[in-house]
Amino acid sequence: MNNSVQKQLNILDYGLQSLWRKKFKNLCVFFIFTLVIFLLASFQCMNTSLTRTAEKLLLTVPDITIQQLSAGRQTAMSVETIKKLGTIFGITEINPRIWGYYFDETNGANYTVLGTDDHSFAPLQLDLLESGQYLKPEEGGQVVLGQAVVDNLALSGRRYFSFFRPDLTLMSFQQVGVFAEKTNLLTADLILMSLEDAGDLFAMQKGYVTDLLVTVGNSNEIQTIAAKIAEKIPGSRVLTSAQIQKTYQAIFGFRSGFGAACLLASLAAFVILAFDKGLGFSKEDQREVGILKILGWQTGDIMRLRFYESLVTSLCAFVFGMTLAWMHILFFDGGLFRPVFLGWSVLRPSFDIVPFIQLQDILLVFAFSVLPYLTATIIPAWRASMVRADTVI
Amino acid sequence: MRPSWLLISFFSLFIVIDIVFLCVHNGRRAEFDATVPSLNSLVAQMGLSDLALSTEARYTRHPALTDPVAPFMDHIGAIEHFPSGSFMAPSSVRKVGMPNE
Amino acid sequence: MKTDIQPVIELSEVHKFYNQGQLREVHALKDITLRVEQGEMICLRGPSGSGKSTLLSIMGCVFGPTSGFAAVGGKQLSRMPDQYLTCYRRKTIGFIFQHFNILPELTVENNIVLPLLPLGISPHDQKKRAALLMERFGIMHRRDFQASQISGGELQRTAIARALILDPPIILADEPTAHLDSTRSLELMESLTTLRQDGKTISLTSHDPLVTEHKNVDRVVDMEDGCIVESESVCS
Ligand SMILES: Nc1ncnc2c1ncn2[C@@H]1O[C@H](COP(=O)(O)OP(=O)(O)OP(=O)(O)O)[C@@H](O)[C@H]1O
Ligand SMILES: [Mg+2]
Numbered sequence: 001m002n003n004s005v006q007k008q009l010n011i012l013d014y015g016l017q018s019l020w021r022k023k024f025k026n027l028c029v030f031f032i033f034t035l036v037i038f039l040l041a042s043f044q045c046m047n048t049s050l051t052r053t054a055e056k057l058l059l060t061v062p063d064i065t066i067q068q069l070s071a072g073r074q075t076a077m078s079v080e081t082i083k084k085l086g087t088i089f090g091i092t093e094i095n096p097r098i099w100g101y102y103f104d105e106t107n108g109a110n111y112t113v114l115g116t117d118d119h120s121f122a123p124l125q126l127d128l129l130e131s132g133q134y135l136k137p138e139e140g141g142q143v144v145l146g147q148a149v150v151d152n153l154a155l156s157g158r159r160y161f162s163f164f165r166p167d168l169t170l171m172s173f174q175q176v177g178v179f180a181e182k183t184n185l186l187t188a189d190l191i192l193m194s195l196e197d198a199g200d201l202f203a204m205q206k207g208y209v210t211d212l213l214v215t216v217g218n219s220n221e222i223q224t225i226a227a228k229i230a231e232k233i234p235g236s237r238v239l240t241s242a243q244i245q246k247t248y249q250a251i252f253g254f255r256s257g258f259g260a261a262c263l264l265a266s267l268a269a270f271v272i273l274a275f276d277k278g279l280g281f282s283k284e285d286q287r288e289v290g291i292l293k294i295l296g297w298q299t300g301d302i303m304r305l306r307f308y309e310s311l312v313t314s315l316c317a318f319v320f321g322m323t324l325a326w327m328h329i330l331f332f333d334g335g336l337f338r339p340v341f342l343g344w345s346v347l348r349p350s351f352d353i354v355p356f357i358q359l360q361d362i363l364l365v366f367a368f369s370v371l372p373y374l375t376a377t378i379i380p381a382w383r384a385s386m387v388r389a390d391t392v393i
Numbered sequence: 394m395r396p397s398w399l400l401i402s403f404f405s406l407f408i409v410i411d412i413v414f415l416c417v418h419n420g421r422r423a424e425f426d427a428t429v430p431s432l433n434s435l436v437a438q439m440g441l442s443d444l445a446l447s448t449e450a451r452y453t454r455h456p457a458l459t460d461p462v463a464p465f466m467d468h469i470g471a472i473e474h475f476p477s478g479s480f481m482a483p484s485s486v487r488k489v490g491m492p493n494e
Numbered sequence: 495m496k497t498d499i500q501p502v503i504e505l506s507e508v509h510k511f512y513n514q515g516q517l518r519e520v521h522a523l524k525d526i527t528l529r530v531e532q533g534e535m536i537c538l539r540g541p542s543g544s545g546k547s548t549l550l551s552i553m554g555c556v557f558g559p560t561s562g563f564a565a566v567g568g569k570q571l572s573r574m575p576d577q578y579l580t581c582y583r584r585k586t587i588g589f590i591f592q593h594f595n596i597l598p599e600l601t602v603e604n605n606i607v608l609p610l611l612p613l614g615i616s617p618h619d620q621k622k623r624a625a626l627l628m629e630r631f632g633i634m635h636r637r638d639f640q641a642s643q644i645s646g647g648e649l650q651r652t653a654i655a656r657a658l659i660l661d662p663p664i665i666l667a668d669e670p671t672a673h674l675d676s677t678r679s680l681e682l683m684e685s686l687t688t689l690r691q692d693g694k695t696i697s698l699t700s701h702d703p704l705v706t707e708h709k710n711v712d713r714v715v716d717m718e719d720g721c722i723v724e725s726e727s728v729c730s
Contacts, residue, residue, distance in 0.1 A: 007614030009397050014611055016396035021599050054444050056429055060437035097440055114439055128431055146445070182428045186435055188445040213440040244442045291595045294556060295609040295656070296584025298577060312400060319407045326414045330421070354425040355418045389580075390556045392595050393547050393668065395617055 011301060015308040018288075029277065030317050033373065036270050037321030038328070039336075040263050041365045045325060046334040047256040049356040050341060051249055057186065058245055063222050064214035065239040066229060074237070076208040084232050085214070090225050093215040098198035100210060102163060102191065107152050113191045115198025115209075132177030140197055144177040148188035166203045173197075185354075259340050267368060274310075275376040281384055289384055290392035299385045306381030307374075314373045318366065329355050502664060502695045503530035503553050508562035510548055510720075522548040523559070524720040530697060535690050537706050538699040540717030546699040547592070547668055549717070553697055554666045555583040567663065584609055588657030590667035594649050596656075598642035602633060605641055606656045613660075627655035631685065647678045654685060665689060665696045671705055679704045686710075 019026045068077035079096045098115035117137075135142050145153075153161055155175060162170040179187040199206065214229070216222050226238045289302055297305075328334060333353050334341075435441070510523035522545045530536055530553075538546045552559055558571040558579070565571065567586050574582065589595075596605050606627060607620040615623075628634045631651040636644050641652065650670065657665060665686070671679040679702060687710045690696055700706055706714050716723040 003614035005614075006616055007612055009395070010611040010614065010617075012397045012400070013395050013617075016400060017600075017604070020396070050444075053425075056426075057432050057436060057444065058442065060433040061442055062437065062440045065440060065442070095440075099440070112445070116439060118438065128435055148445075183432060183435060185444050186432060186441055190439075190445065192439070211440070287595075288597060291597060292608065293580070294583075294589060294595075296580055296660075297612050298580050301612045316400075316403065319404060319411075323407055323410055323414070326411065326418070330414060330417055352421075355421055357415065357418050390551055392591065392593075393551050393556065 008304070011305050012308050012312075015305050016312065019309055019312065025277075026313065029274070030313055030320075032270060032273075033314065033317035033369070034321040034324070036263070036267050037318055037365060037369045038324045040267065040369060041322050041325035041361070042328045042334060043256065043259050043263060043337055043340075044361045044365055045329050045355070045357060046337050046341060046353065048358060048361055049329065049334075049353050052356040053185065053354045055245070055249070061241045061244050062213040063216040063219065063241050064226050064229065065244070066212040066214060066233065067210065067237045067239070068233070069235050069237050074210070076204055076210060077212070077236075079207050079209055081233060082212065085212075085229060088225060088228050088232070090217055090221045091214055092217045095213045095215075096195065096209040096211075097213055098195055098202070098204065098210050100198065100202050102201070104152070104163075109152055110189070111149055111152075111191050112189045113193065113198055113201065115193050115195040117195040128180055128183055130178045130180040132175070134177060135192065135194060136176075137194075140194060141172065141174050142176045142193065143173045143197075144179065144192040145175055146179050146187040146190040147181060147184055149191055150175075150178055163201060165201060171197075171201055255341055259337070264368070267372070271372045271376045274373050275380065277380075281380065285384065286387050287392060289387040290389060293387065293389035294392055302385035302387075303381050306377070306384055310374055310377035310381070314370045318370050321369075322362065322365065326355075326357065329353060329357075501529040501531045502534075502567055503528070503697070504563070504565045505529075505549075505552070505559075506563045508552065508559040508564055510545075510552065511560045512548075514560060522720055523552070526562070526720075526722055528715065528722065530695060532695055533690065533693050534712050535686070535696040535710055536698070536713045536715055537711045538697070538715050538717055539701065539706050540699075540723075543719075544717040545720040546717055548720075550666050550668055550697065550699055553664075554587045554589060555579050584613075584660060584662075586662050586664055588660070588662040588665045590650075590653050590657045590665070590670045592669040592672055594653045594673070596641045596649055596652055599640065601638050601640055602644065602648075602652050603628070603637045605652055606659055608656065609660050623659055624655070627658055631655050646673050647681075650674055650678065650682060651685075654682070658689070663694055665694050667696070667698045669699055669701075671700060671702050676704060683708045683710065 066077075066081075067074050068081075069075070082094050082096065085091060085094060095116070095118045098113070100113045100115075102111045102113050103109075104111060129144070130147070132144070135144060145155075155161060159175050160172055161175070162172045165171055173193070179190065193201075195209065198204075199208065214225075216225055222240050222242070226240050230236060230238045292302060292305075293299075328336065505526050505528045508523055508526040509521070512518075512520040512522055526549060528549075538549060540546055551557060552564055552571070553566060555566055555571055555574075556579075558564060558574070563570070563572075567582075569582060571579065597608075600608075603621070603624050606624045610620050610623070625634070625637075628637055631654060633644075633648050633651050633655070636648055636652075641649065644652070650673070653670075657667075667686070670682055670686075674682060683705060686696055686698075690710065698705060698711075705711065
């Protein structure tokens with residue numbers, strides 16, 4: 001083996017032995033560091049996984065969503081509005097939709113109700129339904145349910161159930177289909193029904209909906225068309241797909257920023273600890289360095305020795321913490337951080353986090369853990385290496 | 394056996410584990426990516442703007458479409474309770490809830 | 495490595511100050527002139543604080559003199575930067591210290607091979623060299639003992655083995671018998687004598703008459719307050 005490689009290995013060996021000699025202290029540091037890296041890495045990985053998943057899935061949000069505002073709040077809008085938009089060139093399709101929330105008082109859960117009349121859709125072919133079928137246009141009172149809703153309503157095989165209208169009269173529904181498990185990320189709390197039924201359930205005026213979905217032929221024109229729509233419908237809110245996607249990233253940015261701030265504080269505390277541990281080096285350590293130096297170890301060798309020691313500690317903790325974090329995300333669905341990212345929920349949608357591991361995150365965690373630790377230990381290492389050889393004579 | 398070999402074996406062991414994890418990860422992603430087109434068409438069809446990650450209130454199920462007053466629309470106690478909302482539900486979530494209560 | 499240049503150690507008009515220019519300035523060596531020939535065994539003697547260890551440190555290339563001329567093995571020390579001094583020291587000098595300076599937490603073997611580590615010598619060769627020396631000084635059976643668990647005599651022999659591991663031409667020993675009883679001291683002197691027969695140059699410091707009056711010591715140099723008092727030749 002090459003002489004200088006052998007030399008580095010020798011110094012590394014010596015460093016490992018001296019780490020092992022103070023195993024209690026060093027194992028403590030190792031485990032705390034592992035914990036910090038584990039938290040940081042799981043957090044980062046979870047954040048990436050969620051945002052990337054959303055990014056991919058929400059790629060196809062409608063080009064433009066139109067809502068009506070009144071006194072700064074969203075209100076129902078008439079389907080007649082569609083006629084006003086017919087003249088705008090570039091719009092290929094406009095679909096009315098009722099999108100509301102039904103509060104299930106007995107379970108204390110919010111369901112998302114979606115009323116649509118667009119039947120140009122064949123979810124069975126796309127493998128989106130677990131059982132049953134899609135809404136039939138001619139029959140009323142039919143619903144397709146998300147899995148969390150099915151669980152929450154405790155239907156257990158029953159096909160019929162009832163919801164209250166605002167005036168507390170009952171409206172009954174027939175469950176005709178259940179969304180497949182793989183769509184849980186989107187449909188867990190969803191109740192899909194016809195536009196008419198939704199209007200009935202929420203006691204909305206006939207011919208009124210909550211929003212209009214606009215499809216635009218050329219995606220470069222979305223902005224201009226949105227501006228034209230806003231002009232044509234006074235008091236409307238016109239949302240473009242880009243805006244929706246951006247806002248969605250921001251909500252995780254907010255939550256992850258908060259979590260990251262907490263974690264970085266703990267990391268800073270740890271780095272200070274490392275710095276302190278390195279600085280307070282005892283008479284014994286000093287004597288050891290003196291002996292090594294007089295036996296022919298160079299200042300650089302001593303620095304390398306100390307550097308290897310902290311490199312080994314931090315790299316081991318990094319690899320170990322990173323592996324634990326991946327395990328946490330892959331096999332435990334990031335259970336520790338789910339609350340931070342998702343908040344509380346009565347209707348807890350069950351879904352597996354789609355893991356997204358990317359090099360950027362690994363480097364980020366590395367830069368925020370191993371690098372500060374190494375820099376924090378460099379000054380103590382340098383100080384240690386400055387011990388003079390003649391102190392031991 | 395010299396200590397540095399032990400260290401190297403430690404690292405190799407973890408690299409092997411990590412490679413296995415990456416394979417699992419790639420498998421999951423591939424599985425997910427296979428469903429993406431159909432989910433995309435679902436999104437397009439229904440105009441969904443958000444993931445059903447949590448359903449505590451309309452502004453978390455559909456954060457992309459809220460207005461500044463949205464939190465107050467659910468019920469009076471439902472001011473945005475983040476970060477505490479990340480760790481616990483409001484004590485009376487099962488009772489309060491209806492806007493007219 | 496054997497040098498043919500004579501003398502092996504040459505000092506002339508050497509001064510050494512500690513903390514020069516500061517309040518606690520110590521003039522530890524004053525105008526020292528000394529020559530040590532190849533293969534000679536000399537002994538520095540003098541009261542505590544007379545500068546024996548300081549003089550030995552200069553001979554051992556631990557630091558250069560503050561002023562004056564000092565050459566060890568033909569190399570002039572004051573010209574050498576610290577880094578080369580270290581390199582040169584480990585090739586040329588074997589140290590045996592007053593307090594052994596054995597690391598108590600390491601095993602005997604690991605202590606002995608310490609000087610080999612930064613030279614990039616493989617563990618296999620390290621063990622082989624250490625084994626030879628341990629065999630020679632009778633501490634083979636203590637190879638894997640922690641240094642804190644062996645007797646003073648064994649510790650001393652460990653220190654000698656460590657000093658010899660790089661086979662240096664010059665051996666310096668600072669009060670090597672200070673912690674030994676008379677039998678052990680004599681044994682040590684025997685070991686040193688065999689080294690001398692190998693052609694090594696040896697320089698000791700000691701108060702111990704067992705050492706200073708030992709038949710194999712060529713010369714005793716008396717020191718007092720940083721000066722050499724007289725230089726008496728015992729033989730040759
Ligand atoms: N690092 C140092 N800094 C300042 N003064 C020192 C230092 N080392 C030694 N001295 C002083 O230099 C003088 C000579 O010290 P040295 O250690 O050479 O004496 P010594 O003859 O070896 O004594 P002993 O027999 O006790 O070992 C002493 O007065 C001592 O106080
Ligand atoms: Mg002394």
